[in-house]
Amino acid sequence: xxxxxxxxxxxxxxxxxxxxxxxxxxxxxxxxxxxxxxxxxxxxxxxxxxxxxxxxxxxxxxxxxxxxxxxxxxxxxxxxxxxxxxxxxxxxxxxxxxxxxxxxxxxxxxxxxxxxxxxxxxxxxxxxxxxxxxxxxxxxxxxxxxxxxxxxxxxxxxxxxxxxxxxxxxxxxxxxxxxxxxxxxxxxxxxxxxxxxxxxxxxxxxxxxxxxxxxxxxxxxxxxxxxxxxxxxxxxxxxxxxxxxxxxxxxxxxxxxxxxxxxxxxxxxxxxxxxxxxxxxxxxxxxxxxxxxxxxxxxxxxxxxxxxxxxxxxxxxxxxxxxxxxxxxxxxxxxxxxxxxxxxxxxxxxxxxxxxxxxxxxxxxxxxxxxxxxxxxxxxxxxxxxxx
Amino acid sequence: xxxxxxxxxxxxxxxxxxxxxxxxxxxxxxxxxxxxxxxxxxxxxxxxxxxxxxxxxxxxxxxxxxxxxxxxxxxxxxxxxxxxxxxxxxxxxxxxxxxxxxxxxxxxxxxxxxxxxxxxxxxxxxxxxxxxxxxxxxxxxxxxxxxxxxxxxxxxxxxxxxxxxxxxxxxx
Numbered sequence: 001x002x003x004x005x006x007x008x009x010x011x012x013x014x015x016x017x018x019x020x021x022x023x024x025x026x027x028x029x030x031x032x033x034x035x036x037x038x039x040x041x042x043x044x045x046x047x048x049x050x051x052x053x054x055x056x057x058x059x060x061x062x063x064x065x066x067x068x069x070x071x072x073x074x075x076x077x078x079x080x081x082x083x084x085x086x087x088x089x090x091x092x093x094x095x096x097x098x099x100x101x102x103x104x105x106x107x108x109x110x111x112x113x114x115x116x117x118x119x120x121x122x123x124x125x126x127x128x129x130x131x132x133x134x135x136x137x138x139x140x141x142x143x144x145x146x147x148x149x150x151x152x153x154x155x156x157x158x159x160x161x162x163x164x165x166x167x168x169x170x171x172x173x174x175x176x177x178x179x180x181x182x183x184x185x186x187x188x189x190x191x192x193x194x195x196x197x198x199x200x201x202x203x204x205x206x207x208x209x210x211x212x213x214x215x216x217x218x219x220x221x222x223x224x225x226x227x228x229x230x231x232x233x234x235x236x237x238x239x240x241x242x243x244x245x246x247x248x249x250x251x252x253x254x255x256x257x258x259x260x261x262x263x264x265x266x267x268x269x270x271x272x273x274x275x276x277x278x279x280x281x282x283x284x285x286x287x288x289x290x291x292x293x294x295x296x297x298x299x300x301x302x303x304x305x306x307x308x309x310x311x312x313x314x315x316x317x318x319x320x321x322x323x324x325x326x327x328x329x330x331x332x333x334x335x336x337x338x339x340x341x342x343x344x345x346x347x348x349x350x351x352x353x354x355x356x357x358x359x360x361x362x363x364x365x366x367x368x369x370x371x372x373x374x375x376x377x378x379x380x381x382x383x384x385x386x387x388x
Numbered sequence: 389x390x391x392x393x394x395x396x397x398x399x400x401x402x403x404x405x406x407x408x409x410x411x412x413x414x415x416x417x418x419x420x421x422x423x424x425x426x427x428x429x430x431x432x433x434x435x436x437x438x439x440x441x442x443x444x445x446x447x448x449x450x451x452x453x454x455x456x457x458x459x460x461x462x463x464x465x466x467x468x469x470x471x472x473x474x475x476x477x478x479x480x481x482x483x484x485x486x487x488x489x490x491x492x493x494x495x496x497x498x499x500x501x502x503x504x505x506x507x508x509x510x511x512x513x514x515x516x517x518x519x520x521x522x523x524x525x526x527x528x529x530x531x532x533x534x535x536x537x538x539x540x541x542x543x544x545x546x547x548x549x550x551x552x553x554x555x556x557x558x559x560x
Contacts (some may be wrong), residue, residue, distance in 0.1 A: 015397050018402075031397040031398070035393065041447035125488075137516060145488055146499075150516075157530050182396050182398075250481075250515055251513050328427070355390070
């Protein structure tokens with residue numbers, strides 16, 4: 001065991017994920033937090049500490065989102081911090097919640113992720129242009145979709161991967177999302193639908209991308225002492241990992257996310273995992289684009305470099321396959337309210353390991369699950385490993 | 389979701405109702421402006437561009453010639469050993485053709501973008517820039533040699549846009 005105390009997940013909650021929700025970010029955070037507390041059988045007074053994750057302030061247009069969302073996150077007069085590592089925020093917030101308890105400082109921690117991308121109107125894409133270096137990048141008009149297209153194309157080129165191999169991920173995840181009651185974009189689509197969808201930024205097409213979304217999700221973490229008092233089936237956090245690469249994203253080979261590997265190795269070492277594809281039973285891998293699921297499976301060493309498309313084509317990553325990936329439907333299907341999406345992935349692993357995932361339940365009584373997110377300027381990996 | 393949970397909160401608003409003002413909403417457009425000082429290393433880079441040169445910086449310990457230049461090596465965390473001019477030619481590391489502008493609006497003529505590994509810098513030291521003088525982007529190839537097309541000296545301002553774009557070294 002790492003840290004002074006073993007840490008369990010004892011409750012999870014989330015709102016619907018939609019393009020635009022009527023609720024404010026604060027109200028969404030409260031809904032998800034309240035549900036997680038209710039599921040854990042706790043009240044706010046039982047919570048010792050709060051970690052909130054939310055991504056760029058520019059979406060909400062309120063430049064102190066930690067403060068803005070504090071009341072909705074259950075932080076009233078409690079030790080509270082907001083963490084932020086771009087798209088990696090949701091899973092990293094759980095990493096941060098882990099050390100709150102593992103350090104011995106607290107017995108409980110409420111971890112909340114919120115995103116309201118609809119506030120940046122009519123489209124949050126322009127807010128993303130403010131994430132780039134103002135001196136050597138922004139004057140060229142660089143956008144987020146351009147840099148992902150460059151990464152996707154490099155990945156395809158190095159391994160000789162075809163678009164149709166990648167499109168299978170979108171088909172799988174949107175289909176999985178049909179069984180998720182909070183999903184924004186569950187659908188039965190075909191590889192042809194993806195290949196015929198609008199060309200946005202070659203090789204990225206409309207159906208390769210997750211939507212922009214509003215939503216919130218939350219988890220309740222507890223020390224072993226508390227967890228054993230309130231539940232018979234805690235899910236343990238046995239591994240955490242996080243890592244950042246250089247911000248000079250044009251100075252490294254984008255075909256492989258080495259920082260994800262670094263984060264995974266940290267988490268595997270903690271969890272005593274030697275052979276990830278054999279020992280991980282189910283994984284929620286960050287999939288804002290379809291190629292990212294493949295790219296991240298390789299970074300997580302769940303597939304050899306360049307081999308994730310083959311595993312996908314063979315059905316290994318389907319819900320009834322040997323290594324189910326994104327049984328929730330992922331960001332492509334459930335939606336992508338950024339920080340909330342990362343926590344949604346941790347919720348899914350929690351529900352899968354408790355056998356509560358209903359129609360989405362993977363076969364074979366999964367015991368070990370992994371959730372991962374990716375963020376900042378294509379440079380950040382965050383990983384959580386849970387066991388039932 | 390857990391199968392134990394029967395109701396998930398959230399009230400969806402329809403795009404059309406938002407657009408046509410049928411839901412309560414408050415609007416605001418901030419007017420925020422910035423002036424960035426360009427720092428020790430990037431000031432050298434921008435001054436170089438004004439003279440038609442691409443400036444990199446060197447780290448002897450890590451045996452790297454780095455571009456964009458930096459004042460310190462992020463790997464060994466020492467100050468760089470100096471600044472050098474590198475070539476304005478390079479090879480295409482990866483590329484894309486974008487039909488989407490920064491505000492997500494659609495454009496007919498695609499913007500061609502690439503990471504270009506510059507000659508004379510350490511292997512894999514690329515910069516992000518635009519491609520031009522290409523009639524059909526499907527003719528772009530990985531590993532294609534390209535060269536910077538500069539603005540005339542009197543139009544240069546000491547900005548990354550002093551290079552208009554990179555063009556193929558051989559036609560085709």
